[in-house]
Amino acid sequence: MAESPAHKFGQVMGEVLEAAVEPLLGGFAEEHNLYLDKKGVRPARSGNRVSWTDAHGNTHDLDYVLERNGSDTKIGKPVAFIETAWRRYTKHSRNKAQEIQGALIPLLETYKNDAPLIGTILAGVFTQGALTQLESLGFAVVHFQYESVLKAFKKVGVDADFDEKTADAEFSRKVRAWEGLRKVRRTLVARTLLEINGKQVQGFMEKLKGAVTRRIKSVRILPLHGSPAEWTSIEEAIRFVEKYKEQPDSLPLVKYEVQIIYSNADRIDGQFADKRDAIQFLRSYQNRA
Numbered sequence: 001m002a003e004s005p006a007h008k009f010g011q012v013m014g015e016v017l018e019a020a021v022e023p024l025l026g027g028f029a030e031e032h033n034l035y036l037d038k039k040g041v042r043p044a045r046s047g048n049r050v051s052w053t054d055a056h057g058n059t060h061d062l063d064y065v066l067e068r069n070g071s072d073t074k075i076g077k078p079v080a081f082i083e084t085a086w087r088r089y090t091k092h093s094r095n096k097a098q099e100i101q102g103a104l105i106p107l108l109e110t111y112k113n114d115a116p117l118i119g120t121i122l123a124g125v126f127t128q129g130a131l132t133q134l135e136s137l138g139f140a141v142v143h144f145q146y147e148s149v150l151k152a153f154k155k156v157g158v159d160a161d162f163d164e165k166t167a168d169a170e171f172s173r174k175v176r177a178w179e180g181l182r183k184v185r186r187t188l189v190a191r192t193l194l195e196i197n198g199k200q201v202q203g204f205m206e207k208l209k210g211a212v213t214r215r216i217k218s219v220r221i222l223p224l225h226g227s228p229a230e231w232t233s234i235e236e237a238i239r240f241v242e243k244y245k246e247q248p249d250s251l252p253l254v255k256y257e258v259q260i261i262y263s264n265a266d267r268i269d270g271q272f273a274d275k276r277d278a279i280q281f282l283r284s285y286q287n288r289a
Helices: 004-033 090-110 128-136 146-154 168-178 183-196 198-213 234-243 275-283
Strands: 033-035 050-051 059-062 062-069 077-088 117-124 142-145 214-223 229-230 255-263 267-272
Touching: 004 033, 004 077, 004 117, 004 146, 004 168, 004 183, 033 050, 050 062, 050 267, 059 077, 059 090, 077 090, 077 198, 077 229, 077 234, 090 117, 090 128, 117 146, 117 183, 117 198, 128 142, 142 146, 146 183, 183 198, 214 234, 229 234, 234 255, 255 275
Parallel strands: 077 117, 117 142
Antiparallel strands: 033 062, 050 059, 062 077, 214 229, 214 255, 255 267
């Protein structure tokens, strides 16, 4: 069955979004010594898809994952899970926002001890309600409005506007106009899209940088039968737990509550009934940002 011109032009829109986002994330990964996983062959995983599994055994296909200590042959620790999407109509955008939420929230919970950033870069028509909901759940969100997409295409003389009444013949003309462009002109559309939405892009990249460059600000230890103690380093926290005396004549120790607080306000919590488990948890953060 032949591909419809409307579907083909929708793919063009998706390709432009990818052409804008991928170099942006690739440059960021190189600057911060991270690995950017994206669709394509990677010996560390099977197939061409970027897939991560949550704690319930559900697999989620993703667009991009930034990893610390990752390589072509080794899966690293997740620093950021990032989804992208292009949608023209509100009826489709609501479903896509929910789909993104359904994929990334379980992964955020599964990898909570790594506290990865969850982000999404959207283009086209998305309701403010959908965007607000994603932001309320902790997503870093960029939205390239439909009008800004049209402006980017107009830069190279392509009329990208369409709706549900647009005829196939018109879509075919748009596709031919796009395919007739040299590669450098197509790249200009992606670059223009980023420039038009520069403020939003900058805000997103600052959040991403905050997640990567964060440093431990404080470590709080609360033995349930004692008073909270707070330290400025993992090493001090470990020494405190090692030397803490669980007095036999006091109330029995129920658990240690541990909070690691980062410079960008991220927080990782742990609860441990055994001293050795608390120390093992803290040691796992000694060489992390």
